[in-house]
Amino acid sequence: MAQLKKLSDLEGVIAAILLILLTVLLSAQVFARYVLGTGVSWSEELSRYMYIWSIYFGCALATKEDKHIRVTAHLEFLPKRLKAWIVTLSDLTWIAFSGVVAYFGLQLVLSMAEYPFYSQTMGFNLMWVYAIVPIGYALMMIHVVILVVKRFKRIFKHEDIEIVDSRLTL
Numbered sequence: 001m002a003q004l005k006k007l008s009d010l011e012g013v014i015a016a017i018l019l020i021l022l023t024v025l026l027s028a029q030v031f032a033r034y035v036l037g038t039g040v041s042w043s044e045e046l047s048r049y050m051y052i053w054s055i056y057f058g059c060a061l062a063t064k065e066d067k068h069i070r071v072t073a074h075l076e077f078l079p080k081r082l083k084a085w086i087v088t089l090s091d092l093t094w095i096a097f098s099g100v101v102a103y104f105g106l107q108l109v110l111s112m113a114e115y116p117f118y119s120q121t122m123g124f125n126l127m128w129v130y131a132i133v134p135i136g137y138a139l140m141m142i143h144v145v146i147l148v149v150k151r152f153k154r155i156f157k158h159e160d161i162e163i164v165d166s167r168l169t170l
Helices: 002-034 043-065 075-078 080-114 133-158
Strands: none
Touching: 002 043, 043 133, 075 080, 080 133
16 A cells, blocks of 8 residues: 555646656747747657646546546535435546547557657657647546545545535545
């Protein structure tokens, strides 16, 4: 269980490192362009890829903390236990959706391994950029499964579950 916690913390570390590297890279690009009068063509492409990866890791981190986007205004009129069941149903739908996207994302990455498509300026196979789609959705799916299991345990123990800041407190 401790190794799962370390792996889970790794998502936040990766997202932070990517954002730091992205900031340094874009700052260097701005410096090169406006001070030195030249540009580094590959830096814009790499920064775009790093931005995409940091977003997916950030989404996985938000999902882990149950802070992903959720519309809850309609739940205010329902009893507490019914709220928990409806949010759990929506999370089960999210798990199914994430599984489908992860599966087809993996199929896309595997097809790009067989039939490579190369980046314009850096020249590497774009399957490495697209790989974040199945990775990100698999991570989000795992986190939502963990949240649903925790919620089921609370529901079946007849414990109160409150909605606070558009998320269920567990």
